[in-house]
Amino acid sequence: MDEKDLGTDLAKVLIPEDRLQAKVRELAEQIDADYEGRDLLLVGVLKGAVMIMADLARALHMPASMDWMAVSSYGSGTKSSGVVRILKDLDTDIIDRHVLIVEDIVDSGLTLSWLVSNLHSRGPASLEVCALLRKPEAVKTEVDVRYIGFDIPNEFVIGYGLDYSEKYRNLPFVGTLAPHVYGGGGA
C-alpha cells in the first residue's frame, strides 16, 4: 500500500519511507554498540511494533532473540481507554536477560509505563526501551525511552504499523488522516 492508494483519506505524509529507514539503521547502530558482547532479547509490542521490530532486527549486526507481547489500551478509537490488558504474554522467561522493548509509539505513555513495570518485576538483567515515535504527552511522563526515533506533534498518526480502526498499518510511511475518515470531526 502506498500514498496513491489512500486517495483523499491521507492528510499528509509526516515521515517518508526513506527517513524512517535511515532512522532505523541509526538506532540499530547504537543498539549494536551498546549491547556488544551481550545476549539481547527484543520484545516487540503487537501489533503496532511489527514493522519497526522487523526492520530494526534485520538492521542489527548482532544475533538477537525476538519475542512478542500483545497488550491493548486503545480498542478501535483514537483515545487510550486507560486500562492495559495482556492479550498475549511472552514465551520467554526474561530473568537475567538483557531485554529491549520495541514500540511503535509512546503517546500518553500509559502502555509503556505499565509494560516497563510489569517486565521489571520479572527480574531481567537490564530493561530498556526503543520507540520509533514519541508525542508531547509522553515527554511529561517518567517513562525513560533510551532509543527514540522521532518526536512528533500531538496528532493521530497512521502507517508503518500504526492503525486507525485496524487499517493503514501496511503503509511504508507515517502520515495523518483527513478529518472525513474520523467521521467528519477531528481525531
Ligand SMILES: O=P(O)(O)OC[C@H]1O[C@H](OP(=O)(O)OP(=O)(O)O)[C@H](O)[C@@H]1O
Ligand atoms: O502511550 P499510549 O497512549 O499508551 O499509546 C501507545 C500504544 O498504543 C498503541 O497500541 P494499541 O493498544 O492501540 O494496540 P496495537 O499496537 O495493536 O495497535 C501503540 O501501538 C502503543 O502500543
Ligand code: HPA
Ligand atoms: O497516533 C496514534 N496512531 C495510532 N495508534 C496510536 N496509539 C497511540 N497513539 C496512536
Ligand SMILES: [Mg+2]
Ligand atoms: Mg501497540
